[in-house]
Amino acid sequence: MNGKKILYIEDNPQNMRLIKRLLGIEGYEVIGAADGLKGISMALREKPDLILMDIHLPGIDGIETTSRIKSMNELSHIPIIALTAAAMRGDKERIVGSGCDDYLAKPVNKDELMKKLQEYMPTTFAVTV
Ligand code: MN
Numbered sequence: 001m002n003g004k005k006i007l008y009i010e011d012n013p014q015n016m017r018l019i020k021r022l023l024g025i026e027g028y029e030v031i032g033a034a035d036g037l038k039g040i041s042m043a044l045r046e047k048p049d050l051i052l053m054d055i056h057l058p059g060i061d062g063i064e065t066t067s068r069i070k071s072m073n074e075l076s077h078i079p080i081i082a083l084t085a086a087a088m089r090g091d092k093e094r095i096v097g098s099g100c101d102d103y104l105a106k107p108v109n110k111d112e113l114m115k116k117l118q119e120y121m122p123t124t125f126a127v128t129v
Pocket residue numbers: 010011012054055056057
């Protein structure tokens with residue numbers, strides 16, 4: 001474990017399993033929620049270090065979920081990386097406009113994902129003397 005907790009909001013169980021396994025191997029703790037409202041309550045309860053957000057979700061979509069999280073004082077500091085399917089690339093402006101910090105195309109490339117996670121949650125720390 002590297003001490004970092006990631007909340008993955010995703011309705012597709014196959015994607016959920018894949019990302020949980022992949023990030024688990026890398027030492028991350030991954031918690032999952034299958035829709036936006038469950039994701040928000042889980043974020044409030046668990047205070048994750050970062051959120052991975054599927055866009056197409058049942059109920060409120062990932063864009064609306066991101067907007068709500070970013071409007072909450074206790075959660076707004078948490079980086080959100082949106083995962084966007086090819087069909088939604090045209091929605092880039094809406095996705096960025098929701099307040100997410102970054103986005104990655106689906107299917108997720110492992111190296112790109114790891115790079116982003118390091119960028120938003122450095123697991124090594126610079127020492128100042
Ligand atoms: Mn989905």
